[in-house]
Amino acid sequence: MTKPETSESKCDVLIVGAGPAGLMLATWMAHCGINARIVDKRGTKIFSGQADGLQMRSLEVLDSFGIADRVWKEANHLIEMCMWNPGEDGKIRRSDRVPDMPDGISRFYQIVLHQGRIERFFLDNIKKYSKDTLHVERGVLPESLDISENLCGDHSADNYPLTVKLRHLTDEEATPAQSTSSTIQDGLFRSNMVEDDTDDLIRRSKEKQGTTEIIKAKYMVGCDGAHSWTRRQLGFQLEGEPTDFIWGVLDIIPITDFPDIRSRCAIHSASSGSMMVIPRENKLVRLYIQLTEIKPDASGRADRSKITPSTIISAAQKIIAPYNLTYEYCDWWTAYQIGQRVGTNFDYKSRVFLAGDAVHTHSPKAGQGMNVSMQDAFNLGWKLGLVVKGITQPSILQTYQTERRKVAQDLIDFDHRFSRLFSGRPAKDVLDETGVNMTEFKEAFLKGNLFASGLSVDYGASQLVAKDKTAEAQVAQITKNEDLSVIKLGMRFPSHQVLNQADGRPWQFQTRLKSDGRFRLIIFAGNVLSPTQSALLNSFAAKLASSSFLAKYIYSTIDVLTCHSAPRTAVDLLRDFPEVLHPFDPKLGWDYESVYVDDVSYHQGFGDAYVKYGVDKEKGCVVVTRPDQYVGYVGELDPDKGWEGVEGYFKGVFVGK
């Protein structure tokens, strides 16, 4: 046996795992131009099954990278939600038919498309924005992690505290064995009911003399799933317990006379368990089916040999009776044991981070897995990017854990409540105390929907979110109500239609907040036809144009957007707006893409954005958004106090000279 060569190289960010969290992080790296690598132990990307629901906020995020249109086009759109419960005769009947999501909170609604396609869109986007320099390295996994503890605090450019040994598997090693020889794709190998095979893969690779390499990295992110190898190296735990509830999952083309098979349905049978129907693309339907006849043994684990497509469809047939349900084509199937667990730590010394299933696991029915995982990485990616580039203070990395662990905990709590309501037997009547009250279930479901949309995430006060008593009071003045269409500190900047001043084209304002690593100063200029307001705007703009602190950051790291409320045709871009708001370039002329107006469009109605955002139409306001579209600062359009607030916010975030 000859010893394999071990090469050594450097990178700024090493990403372990190329599922939705890892790919989202790699996408940020590509858009920010960071020297990153992403490795995955599997030899191929997945082809079917797995997570498939995309919530509204996830679509907004994908849109900020330029991916949402492809997803939107291919996906099945969830429009309607039906609830089926036992009637007095014990047979199921439709008790409710409601919109899947309330109107007016996002320009998107919930959709379903299998994870493999979404990963494909990520890969294409990473390729494009990294100019073909960043690829997923498949069949590669970390074997050791050494952290130079004393170097962790020093975030200067030439410091690499992490040393990771990577092993390159052969193709054979990197392909997971399927549990059956049938042509149906079987998801059990990645189910939480199967032991992790990472160590096996490493051991087998060693026997086969796979090559290894050493990477010196500044930061590392473990997006390596529920069995996270990275988490184990750090000694962090997932806290929580499994339940006795076992569910099967089938992706089939159903043959059925059930009338709502193309709507999202929650079906509670009288005594055969519950089922959720999620209609998908290409005539597929995903069924989540409670397996009431399969129980965990004394060790807390169920016997997986009893679970087959045949046992799962039998359970479904009992639940959906008296309707018929069969299939000829099954695309994928799996089973899982419900359990909610959350990681104790998301971050080791701001050098090694965990994201996605590595820090939270829960049941898949609420369609949250892929979404919350992507949102973790969406929160972390730009922070890493800007710290690597030496633009922002390294301390912002600490907000990853404070912001995301709370979301994970909320998710676990939600899933815990929701799973029990869904897996429980429906109450026969009001005296049936061990049964689940169906009215209570419906209320929990609809409330849960809003949580599940991802739009209600509200990050707490930090270096990045200027929430203090003064700021909260300002917000209270500016916003008129609490719904998700209003600008609120710590929440995502909502989207309403505005028009480009120069050409009158309508835009969803949020689409102007691309994920390019830039903060945004959004000036709601109010009624610029008023001399008082125009004077305020000019004075504020003069402060902006002359700030010595911001000179280094304006445009390159702080994009400046303006939206006024005067009639579009009554004002002129060059005459009525200070040049700092639409800067002149000697080769490209004036900028025509930075000034917007809340006015009636020719073909697409009136956005009424000021009212919906909760901004005073006369006085306007000033908003700072972070690179992830979350609102970091809100203040008055005022050359004194408002300006100090804006400059102060950036002084607290950027490195300065």
Place this chain on the structure above:
Amino acid sequence: MTKPETSESKCDVLIVGAGPAGLMLATWMAHCGINARIVDKRGTKIFSGQADGLQMRSLEVLDSFGIADRVWKEANHLIEMCMWNPGEDGKIRRSDRVPDMPDGISRFYQIVLHQGRIERFFLDNIKKYSKDTLHVERGVLPESLDISENLCGDHSADNYPLTVKLRHLTDEEATPAQSTSSTIQDGLFRSNMVEDDTDDLIRRSKEKQGTTEIIKAKYMVGCDGAHSWTRRQLGFQLEGEPTDFIWGVLDIIPITDFPDIRSRCAIHSASSGSMMVIPRENKLVRLYIQLTEIKPDASGRADRSKITPSTIISAAQKIIAPYNLTYEYCDWWTAYQIGQRVGTNFDYKSRVFLAGDAVHTHSPKAGQGMNVSMQDAFNLGWKLGLVVKGITQPSILQTYQTERRKVAQDLIDFDHRFSRLFSGRPAKDVLDETGVNMTEFKEAFLKGNLFASGLSVDYGASQLVAKDKTAEAQVAQITKNEDLSVIKLGMRFPSHQVLNQADGRPWQFQTRLKSDGRFRLIIFAGNVLSPTQSALLNSFAAKLASSSFLAKYIYSTIDVLTCHSAPRTAVDLLRDFPEVLHPFDPKLGWDYESVYVDDVSYHQGFGDAYVKYGVDKEKGCVVVTRPDQYVGYVGELDPDKGWEGVEGYFKGVFVGK
């Protein structure tokens, strides 16, 4: 000199020229699965400049192939139209500001994107749908065409009346020489002011011993431009005369204080000529600039050596004064002499066809060139496809010339009027009879806009359009007004929002009419809750299900779509609609994508489709659309007369047994 090898092969359709017309035709071939080839004498596709406007109907057509979303995303959208005329002081001022297009006639509006990108989207689509079997063969051109006259009338499958010799150029031969050595792309080499170089290319190729091949073809389409080699082989002429008006074209990033530079503008100066402003993507603006100081010589041709970017921008500066206009970046430029010409024949014995610039040339300002060329090919492609496949009678090929020559003639007439109004000097006052009245110009412009949208095309009575007195009378009963949102025989099927019955998802109904080579039987089922109406629907469906003539064609060549007007939640797909309208498949279950409803959506309002289409909400009607979405038949939903009309239409079009 050794004689090169000459291979021989067969194909069903040979397309000469890979501009917009040729690529549209190739796209049809790919979607219909036809054995076709497409050759182009140029060695590369174009990279900038040329035609760039896409009208509403073109976008509807691109959408039917699955291309429109890419175009829509990258293009600049034209929202507003401004007119600038001399004031009393002789200086230009804005006289009008109006929407670029009226509202409500299409889900699209006019956009601008350079031809090279649109060709790219076509190429990707052809590759995808032909499963990588159909490619543009560049640097290849026909050298001889032999037509076996006596075989032309026999359209049976094994008959190839055309023999074409193709020459394969070397890379060097296939690359056009630029007229200057500057890095600015110069369009003069494809301008109508330069002689055609096809024969040169052939001659040079012979000297260099390029290889040749023989193709036996059933049909051939010359999409080979204004100098069409194919047209010359047939001995057909273009009729018409050039004018004295010479215009320059600049694609620049403008540096200007002209306030409407990002709107479409028509500028008439008092005495320096006219200019049109077309804002484009990537900060570019296209300027069409009248060159009043350059006149044709005695031969009718202008001296092209006098035309440079510098002389063109000078002319523009005089027109736009007192505003400033310069540039640092020029992407492309060209010049042309206005002339309108139309081909005498579009078709030789239903075997060789001409499309696009090969049969009509005109000035580019109305943005019609690429659009009408694509529409020619869109009209012809499916007819060739269905005849090649032996499905439709070969006589339908004759409708290509009858339908498209009228459109070309209308275009030429429009352009003739419009060019004179645009190139003329503005009238000083009402007594100035040689000047152009600006009110008249505005009216012509707005009316021309509707023509230019491509939506007003109205094909006459033929085998494919069941327009006779009875049919016209039926239409008059069914339609309530004459605007473009109503269903009219001979015109394109308009688009309004309807909902899928099974899942409630809103769709623009026209998007269900994909360009897949199928006719469509669209059953407006009316109020299916009425027992009378339900009985009519069932009887009509029974006729459809039992027709021995249609049995061979239903679903494979005739897609069946239903749209009813009862409340969506009051009816059930399986219970209330005959199975022929949502057929059962043993492997895929029932079809859920064929039955729609005109009802209020949860998130996107009410389409009110019956009212907009002009269909009676109680009684409905029956519509047949051709594979190109044009309405071929309209009749009552009636198991006797209406059914006979439908079956009779198809008996007149299909081959039968």
